[in-house]
Amino acid sequence: MRRKVPSNAALMAFEAAARHGSFARAAEELSLTEGAISRQIGRLEEFLGVTLFQRVGNRVRLAPSGARYALQVREILDRLERDSLYLMGQPVDGxxxxxxxxxxxxxxxxxxxxxxxxxxxxxxxxxxxxxxxxxxxxxxxxxxxxxxxxxxxxxxxxxxxxxxxxxxxxxxxxxxxxxxxxxxxxxxxxxxxxxxxxxxxxxxxxxxxxxxxxxxxxxxxxxxxxxxxxxxxxxxxxxxxxxxxxxxxxxxxxxxxxxxxxxxxxxxxxxxxxxxxxxxxxxxxxxxxxxxxxxx
Incomplete structure (x- = not known):
């Protein structure tokens, strides 16, 4: 059975936007355009069937469900990064x-x-x-x-x-x-x-x-x-x-x-x-x- 897991790109865009409270600053961190961040988050919301950000004019704010999800995604990404760096640091012959x-x-x-x-x-x-x-x-x-x-x-x-x-x-x-x-x-x-x-x-x-x-x-x-x-x-x-x-x-x-x-x-x-x-x-x-x- 195929796992129902969002794309890494969408999760990274969402986590950065949630942490900064800004699509623009997330785009700067990830070397993307603000439009690309917005599209990734839109796809994530569509995949989940949940509104993660409340949009008021040109401003965005995390929805309650988005705030909870952001903490979980951040923990998962941090753990994945630690595990990846750990494997990268292993000696080839050890x-x-x-x-x-x-x-x-x-x-x-x-x-x-x-x-x-x-x-x-x-x-x-x-x-x-x-x-x-x-x-x-x-x-x-x-x-x-x-x-x-x-x-x-x-x-x-x-x-x-x-x-x-x-x-x-x-x-x-x-x-x-x-x-x-x-x-x-x-x-x-x-x-x-x-x-x-x-x-x-x-x-x-x-x-x-x-x-x-x-x-x-x-x-x-x-x-x-x-x-x-x-x-x-x-x-x-x-x-x-x-x-x-x-x-x-x-x-x-x-x-x-x-x-x-x-x-x-x-x-x-x-x-x-x-x-x-x-x-x-x-x-x-x-x-x-x-x-x-x-x-x-």
Whole structure:
């Protein structure tokens, strides 16, 4: 069945005219005449059976239906342009994979190790985008996801990577201003998506905290780490993100780990590794090796 889709020329003329609110300015942008823009939009209106512009004398104004359609067309054209530029930028003799990952995991654990994968597979490009919440992998444009173990991934093929063990850390300067290493009384830093983390940690560790919910909140673990480094308070963050800072003494962890409130990172694939495309097979196998090597 033939698709009922308007011509690209008509859509581009309409989107430019809608954005500028002027046929003349749309014609200037697209290197056409104003009459050509008017004819393209007329054909589009005829094709749709809908009036997109209200014409008053020599002036035009988007009709309500035209305003809604303009937003949809602009989004589609933008996406088509991005996808086209992406394909144009692909190496002729190479391959690429698209990975969705938790942002702090990507920046603090995955990306620092990617050079080892690049050395092994120089012709495979790994594109990484952040995704905070689980999503439907099929049809998303991603080849795989690196996320927490979650019921939303049911039906997908999951491979456990690492355990997220939370540990309280702070800068040495913060402890210099406080007597001993008593956690209660120190400013606590919170992750917005896990507001009960300090209360859960205190109960599991047997530490009394008078006000476990008090303190500034941040969206990402990466923000919490930077706040702790700046001396703003004690952050409850995954140990695997701060190994370098602990070795360098830039952060201290004199309190017990929160082993009982840990979560699992996993690699999520739409099909078994053995049935995946060769570039994804290669990346998945390498990632599992790296995770195994990083385990204590």
């Amino acid at each position: 391959a690429s994979i698209e990975i969705a990952a938790l942002p702090t995991f990507a920046s603090r654990w995955l990306i620092p190790r990617l050079k080892r994968y690049k050395d092994r597979q120089p012709h495979i490009t790994v594109h990484i985008a952040e995704r905070m919440e689980p999503f439907v992998l099929a049809g998303s444009g991603f080849d795989a996801a690196i996320h927490f173990e979650h019921p939303a991934w049911a039906g997908m093929h999951r491979h456990l990577l690492l355990e997220e063990i939370l540990v309280p850390v702070c800068s040495p300067a913060l402890l210099d201003t406080a007597p001993g290493t008593a956690l209660d009384g120190l400013p606590l830093l919170h992750r917005r998506q896990n507001p009960d983390a300090w209360q859960d940690y205190a109960q599991a560790a047997g530490i009394a905290l008078a006000n476990p919910a008090v303190g500034p909140r941040y969206d990402l673990h990466g923000m919490l780490i930077e706040a702790a480094l700046a001396g703003l308070g004690v952050a409850l963050v995954p140990r695997l993100y701060i190994e370098a800072e602990l070795r360098q003494g830039r952060l201290l962890a004199p309190w017990p780990d929160g082993n009982t409130i840990s979560k699992q990172f996993c690699l999520v694939l739409p099909e078994p590794i053995a049935l995946s495309a060769p570039p994804l097979q290669s990346f998945a196998s390498w990632l599992l090796e790296e995770a195994q090597a990083a385990m204590p």
